[in-house]
Amino acid sequence: MKQYDEEYIRQLNLTAVKIRKHIIEMLYRAKSGHPGGSLSAVEAIVALYFHHMRHNPKNPCDPNRDRFVLSKGHAAPTLYAVLAECGYFDVKELQMLRQINCMLQGHPVCRYIPGVEASTGSLGHGLSFALGIALAGKLDKKDYRVYVMVGDGETDEGQIWEAATSAAHYKLDNLTALIDRNFLQIDGRTEDVMRIESVRDRWSSFGWHVLEVDGHDIGQIIDALLTACDQKNQPTMIILNTVKGKGVSFMENNIDFHGVPPNEMEYKLAIKELDNAQKTLEASL
Amino acid sequence: MANPRDAYGETLMELGGKHRNIVVLDADLSKSTKTILFAKKYPERFFEMGIAEANMISVAAGLASCGKISFASTFAVFATGRVYDQIRIDVAYSQANVKIFATHGGISVGKDGASHQMIEDLTLMRVLPNMTVLAPSDATQTSRLVELMATTEGPMYARIGRANAPLLYKKQDLKDIQIGKGIIVTDGSDASIIACGTMVDQAVDAAEKLSKQGVSARVVDMHTIKPLDKKLVLRCIRDTNAIVTVEEHSVIGGLGGAVSEVLAEKGSSIQFKRMGVQDIFCESGDPDELFEKYGLSTPFIVKNVKKLLK
Numbered sequence: 001m002k003q004y005d006e007e008y009i010r011q012l013n014l015t016a017v018k019i020r021k022h023i024i025e026m027l028y029r030a031k032s033g034h035p036g037g038s039l040s041a042v043e044a045i046v047a048l049y050f051h052h053m054r055h056n057p058k059n060p061c062d063p064n065r066d067r068f069v070l071s072k073g074h075a076a077p078t079l080y081a082v083l084a085e086c087g088y089f090d091v092k093e094l095q096m097l098r099q100i101n102c103m104l105q106g107h108p109v110c111r112y113i114p115g116v117e118a119s120t121g122s123l124g125h126g127l128s129f130a131l132g133i134a135l136a137g138k139l140d141k142k143d144y145r146v147y148v149m150v151g152d153g154e155t156d157e158g159q160i161w162e163a164a165t166s167a168a169h170y171k172l173d174n175l176t177a178l179i180d181r182n183f184l185q186i187d188g189r190t191e192d193v194m195r196i197e198s199v200r201d202r203w204s205s206f207g208w209h210v211l212e213v214d215g216h217d218i219g220q221i222i223d224a225l226l227t228a229c230d231q232k233n234q235p236t237m238i239i240l241n242t243v244k245g246k247g248v249s250f251m252e253n254n255i256d257f258h259g260v261p262p263n264e265m266e267y268k269l270a271i272k273e274l275d276n277a278q279k280t281l282e283a284s285l
Numbered sequence: 286m287a288n289p290r291d292a293y294g295e296t297l298m299e300l301g302g303k304h305r306n307i308v309v310l311d312a313d314l315s316k317s318t319k320t321i322l323f324a325k326k327y328p329e330r331f332f333e334m335g336i337a338e339a340n341m342i343s344v345a346a347g348l349a350s351c352g353k354i355s356f357a358s359t360f361a362v363f364a365t366g367r368v369y370d371q372i373r374i375d376v377a378y379s380q381a382n383v384k385i386f387a388t389h390g391g392i393s394v395g396k397d398g399a400s401h402q403m404i405e406d407l408t409l410m411r412v413l414p415n416m417t418v419l420a421p422s423d424a425t426q427t428s429r430l431v432e433l434m435a436t437t438e439g440p441m442y443a444r445i446g447r448a449n450a451p452l453l454y455k456k457q458d459l460k461d462i463q464i465g466k467g468i469i470v471t472d473g474s475d476a477s478i479i480a481c482g483t484m485v486d487q488a489v490d491a492a493e494k495l496s497k498q499g500v501s502a503r504v505v506d507m508h509t510i511k512p513l514d515k516k517l518v519l520r521c522i523r524d525t526n527a528i529v530t531v532e533e534h535s536v537i538g539g540l541g542g543a544v545s546e547v548l549a550e551k552g553s554s555i556q557f558k559r560m561g562v563q564d565i566f567c568e569s570g571d572p573d574e575l576f577e578k579y580g581l582s583t584p585f586i587v588k589n590v591k592k593l594l595k
Contacts, residue, residue, distance in 0.1 A: 063352070110350065110379050117350065119379040122370055128340045129375060132347020132355075135332060139308070140351070159371075162340035169335075 004219055007285060012218045014281045015085065016046045017274055020247045022081035022094055024270045027261040030098040033106065034074040036257045037151060040182040040215070040242040041075045047221040048147055049082045057087035060114045066144050067133050069118045071126020072151035072180060073107040074259070079116070080104050088115035124157030126150065127177060131167050134175040134235075145229065149178045153185030156194045161206070167235045168207030175235040176228040177208075180215065182244035186258050203237040215240025248273055287424035287452050289445040290388050294319025296428040297356060300435050301327045307435060310345050310357045312338045317447075318358040318388045342368045342385070346375035349382040354435055357383060361390035361403035361444045365410060376440045377413040383441075384434045385410075390420070390444035391533030392562060392579065393483055393572035403444075404562045408538030410442040411511045417464060418511040419443040420532075420540075422485035425454040426508060429462050437464060446483045446533065448572055453486060453506070467514040473501035476590045477521035480531040481507045481540045484560075484581065488531055491586035502590060510540055518547045527556040527593035531586055536561040556593035560586065 019042050027033040045068070049055065053066040070079045077097065084091045089103070096102035103113055107121025118129045130148035137144050150160065167175055179199065187193045196202070204210045209231045213220040221240070228236035244258070245251030248270040251262075262270055301307050301323050310332045315321040324331035332348075334341040338359055345355035358364070364387035365372070376383045392402045410418045417439060421427040427445055434441050453470065462468070470485065471492045480488040485506045492502040503525055505517060521528055528548070530541040541559030548557055560581065567579055576582040 118347070119374050122374050124339075125343045125371060125375055128343030128371075129347040129350070131340075132344035132349075133351055134347075135344065136308075136348045136351035136353055139329060139353075159339040159343070162335075162337035163343075166334060166337065166340055166344070170332075 004222065009219050010281055010285055012046055012050055014278065014285070015050055016042050016218070017247070017278045017281060019046060019078060019081045019085065021271060021274045022084070023077045024248065024262060024267060024274065026077045026081065026094050026097045028267040029095055031261055032098060033077060033261050034259050035251055035261060036184065036244040036254070037072060037180065037182065038075045038077045039246045039248065039251065040244045041072070041078045041149060041180050042246070043216050043218050044149060044178050044180070044221055044240050045078050045082050047218050047225065049086050051222050052225045053147065054144070057115065060088060064142060064144055067117050067130070067146045069120070069126045069130040069146070069148040070108055071120055071130070071148050072123065072154050073120030073126070076106065076108050079108060083115040086115070089113070123151070123154045124159040127160055127163040127167070130175060130177070131163050131172065134167070134172040135170060137174050138172070144174070146175045147178065148175070149180060152179055152181045152183065152190050152196060152199070153193065155179065155196055164203065164206040164208065171233040172235045173232050176225065176238065177235065178238045178240055180242055181239050182242045184244045184253070184255050184258065188255065199239055207234065209234045209236040210239065211236060212239040212241065215242035216246055247277070286449040288449045289421060289424045289427040290317070290319045290447070292424035292427040293386060293388070293431055293445065294322035296431040298322040298326050300432065301330065304354060304435055306353050308332065308348050308353045308355050310334050310341050310355065312336055312341050312359040312363065314359050317360070320356070320358045338363045338368045339371050342371035342383070343375045345383045346379060346381040355383045356386055358386045358388065360401065361387035361406045362401055365403065365406040365442070369409060373413060377415045380415050381440055382438055385442045386431070387442070387444040389447045391446050391483060392567045392575045393446045393448050393533060395447070395572045395575065396569045398569040399566035402567055404535045406444055407510050407532070407534050407540065408542065411538065411543065415440050416511065417441040417509070419464065419509055420482040421445055421508055422482055422506050423450050423453045425452060425456055426459060426462070429459045430464070430508065433462070433464055444482070450483060451486050453489065465509045465512045465514060467508070467517045468506040469503060470506050471502070471504040473503040473525065475501045475525060476527040476529065476594055477503045477505060477525045478529050478531060478586060478590065479505040479507050479518070479521065479540065479544055481510060483533050484531040487581070487583050488586060490583040491590065494583065494587050495590055500590060500594065507540055510543055513543045513547065515547050518544055519551065522548070522551065522553050522555050527590060529558045529560060529586065529589050529593065531560040531581070533581065534561050536563055558589050558593055560589060
């Protein structure tokens, strides 16, 4: 496994904190949206866009680009903030999330938002969509890779398992899925709502190469992404062990923040906490 | 007689040579939908998705996002209602270049019974923004419309029946066919029979019988349910004294529904009747027996036209 310079990882962690601040700002302004699952997904999406994927914000339709599909579309704020910070569109757009006559819809929409590959929000579709992109890549003999993030609760959906079956059948080693394993969904703990353990054994028995990492450890994530690239004839599932609401102490593991934005007091507290985290990281650079 | 399914399979196979970006997906029914013809000639561009239609539709959309023209086929009942949400988000909302081509539409599926007789698909697809909805009437028209589907960008749904159907057209008759423009098959001045799919042939028969009884009936082949040829419907209001719509589909929301919307918004008081399945599930039986029992055969069209003209 490749080791990365600690300072490089700290830079990416700093980016992750900035993304979290955007998320809190966006949801506070929008007065709606999903903080918990947006915050748990940050490190993986940062690792993909700021380190791992081959992409060019100046040419979002490049046929050779790596693709990322956010199947858990309610984490749209994370994707939007990352795309804006990469330069796909103006960071100012983020303030207009979910507002009428504005670009950034409550859930991702392709064709309208530069950098968004698939329209998601209705859970269970994205893995299949990504599989279609992966099949096209094989057919066209292109070397791009396809990444897709699913929620853990999302794997309750039957279509996920149709896609899991066919991705293995077609030996799509250009496809890497990441599951945001934060153990919470709207009605409660995933294992109480609908048991999905063992996540590892299930995906493995469907013919997937399975890796497991701390989903908030960027070093571990980028190692796993690299390992997945070397896997032949098999798609890879990276289990990201995450904390819902990560980075804002009172949102962490708090199901009340699945789909409820922060109020003014919570907003100020959250920003203060993230500002402190940013200062600590900056001081260490 | 010719089978529109054969026309679909053969045309797709021919188009596969011209358009290297056509890909075809099927859900374990390629022998019935005839996509197997394409599969044999271009195996690398054919994707067998197994009995997993939801996955098939979303995969088709993913392929389309990479510049492919995706044709996804299965029976109408599995191609629409079962996968409505996938079509809604991944195809219609995303304006994906996906062509959902369904066979075994309507009650002429016959003995398999109501579970397999899709009578709601035109309605379900018509209500989706961005979606074009087609119902070809014979093998020749099927072939021409498949060509247009391949060369026209955007989400489309087409449905044909299972059975052989009489040939209404020669290829040269349809060289100028356009999506969204109905065809006057037989002209007449007393009544208009607006039909689609398998019912166009029955409508032509009915017009012949009516003519012997002194009634001049126009037959319109409305192969495009959406966008509907409103101009032609308005012409029928102007030129004739009654309109009957005929479809192998529920009378709610399909061709009859679309035509009645035009009439109502125009404030037309023309005599009007929607023929089709009257908001019920049908049953097993031979197609002819079913048409007879559920009021879709030629004599019923004749009777309805005469009743409206009284």
